[in-house]
Amino acid sequence: MKFFITGANGFIGSYLTRYLLQCKHEVTAHSRNFLADIRKELNGAIFIEGDILSEDFAKIKCDADVVVHLAASNDILSKNVSKGIELSAVGTVNALKFAANNNIPKFIFFSTLQVYGTELSGIYDETSPVKPENDYAMNHLFGEMYTEMYSRKSGLKTLVARPSNIYGRFLSTQVNRWTLVPGCFIKEAAEKNSITLLSSGKQNRNFISLEQLGYYTEMVSKTMSKAFDIVNFVSDNYHTISDTAILTKEIFKSDLGKEVELHIKSEQPVQSKTFSFSHSKLEEYGISLTQTKEVTLTTEIRNILQLLLQDKSAIQS
Numbered sequence: 428m429k430f431f432i433t434g435a436n437g438f439i440g441s442y443l444t445r446y447l448l449q450c451k452h453e454v455t456a457h458s459r460n461f462l463a464d465i466r467k468e469l470n471g472a473i474f475i476e477g478d479i480l481s482e483d484f485a486k487i488k489c490d491a492d493v494v495v496h497l498a499a500s501n502d503i504l505s506k507n508v509s510k511g512i513e514l515s516a517v518g519t520v521n522a523l524k525f526a527a528n529n530n531i532p533k534f535i536f537f538s539t540l541q542v543y544g545t546e547l548s549g550i551y552d553e554t555s556p557v558k559p560e561n562d563y564a565m566n567h568l569f570g571e572m573y574t575e576m577y578s579r580k581s582g583l584k585t586l587v588a589r590p591s592n593i594y595g596r597f598l599s600t601q602v603n604r605w606t607l608v609p610g611c612f613i614k615e616a617a618e619k620n621s622i623t624l625l626s627s628g629k630q631n632r633n634f635i636s637l638e639q640l641g642y643y644t645e646m647v648s649k650t651m652s653k654a655f656d657i658v659n660f661v662s663d664n665y666h667t668i669s670d671t672a673i674l675t676k677e678i679f680k681s682d683l684g685k686e687v688e689l690h691i692k693s694e695q696p697v698q699s700k701t702f703s704f705s706h707s708k709l710e711e712y713g714i715s716l717t718q719t720k721e722v723t724l725t726t727e728i729r730n731i732l733q734l735l736l737q738d739k740s741a742i743q744s
Contacts, residue, residue: 428648429453431489431531433479433522434497435469436461438597438604439537439640443495444469445598446641455489458498464599480517485524493533493648496522500566501604508562515566516573523577533584533651535644536574538567540591540659546630546696552705553589553657571657578655586651588644590660591704595637595722596730600741608632608668609724612675613731617742621688622676628669628691629699635662638722646714661704663716664724671724678728 430447434440435456444456448471455473466474477484479498498518500511519536526534541564542557559565571587578585594609605614612622635643643660666674669691676687706716735741 428493429455429491430493430495430648431455431457431491431525432495432497433457433518434499435472436465436602437497437501438602438607439593439637440497441465441469441598441602442595442637443497443641443644444472446638447645448472450645452645455491457487462599462601464601468598479521480513482521484521485528487525487529489525489529489531491529491531493535494522494526494531495535495537495644495648496570497537498522499537499570500563506562511562511566512569516569519570519573523573523581523583526583527577527581531583533586533648534574534577535586535588535648535651536570538571538587538589539564540589540633540661542568542571542589546700547702548700550703550705551659553659553708575655582654584651584653585655586647586653587655587657588647588660589657590640591633591635591662593637593640594634594724595727596734600734600738609671609675609728610731612672613728613735614742616675616679616685616687617732617735620685621690622672623690624669624672624692626668626691626693627695627697628667628672629696630668631665631699631701632668632671633661633702633704634664634666634724635660636719636722636727638719642718643709643712643714647712650712656708658708658712659704661706661709663706665703666724667699674724675728678725678732682729682732 432444435444436458444454447454457475499515544558545560574585679685679687
């Protein structure tokens with residue numbers, strides 16, 4: 428298959444591009460610019476640099492089967508309300524126009540599981556009501572709504588992917604996503620011999636690896652046939668924030684012989700909320716949750732740690 432990926436210089440986009448290349452697909456990677464490290468890792472991709480907010484973006488000519496749109500607002504950019512909305516809304520419209528102009532039949536928009544809320548409780552599936560509680564979630568809802576509208580207006584087959592907490596080894600230490608768990612814990616432990624939790628850490632989370640995300644994306648790209656659909660990209664791995672911090676601490680001890688102090692700054696929340704997600708929609712797309720079982724939080728914490736140790740300049744002394 429031929430893929431066109433926006434946001435291909437980022438944490439998810441760069442890994443997804445490499446994953447698809449390794450699966451022998453053709454990939455055109457788009458971003459405002461590409462790090463030298465990323466270009467090296469994505470050997471074999473076609474690179475296009477440019478601003479997705481420009482009117483010229485929709486005029487780019489490209490032969491592809493699927494557009495995977497990842498250039499939406501992350502949690503950092505979303506703190507700037509106007510820029511966050513602009514990228515998630517205008518950027519997504521431009522990506523949809525690009526797909527329509529090039530007669531690319533399939534379009535996948537990457538949203539977030541946070542559209543259901545921040546602290547979840549109960550059982551969820553793709554029909555559960557959305558209850559965004561922050562600008563990051565709202566920005567992705569704008570993108571979702573435009574995606575659904577274009578499926579009606581232009582005949583595009585579109586799909587919204589809502590991934591849970593994504594983790595995995597960065598392709599470069601210069602990919603600035605060190606706010607994500609467990610990367611933030613690993614970096615603080617490497618720099619300060621400590622991990623700080625501003626809460627009790629009892630918040631429960633569903634975690635999906637970059638490897639799973641790549642596999643899910645490839646599978647839905649092959650099998651998507653509806654005019655519009657939503658799929659929760661989730662796993663069967665649930666961990667609390669504190670458990671993830673403790674695991675990081677234990678790996679530093681076992682692998683490096685390094686003692687890391689864990690500082691918990693709050694007693695809130697007092698209890699963990701329990702939630703789960705149905706896997707029925709994933710099964711409809713032929714996705715097996717055990718396909719990438721060799722990739723776990725433990726393996727990826729070790730991989731991220733090794734990346735940091737290899738690039739000493741990424742660790743502030």
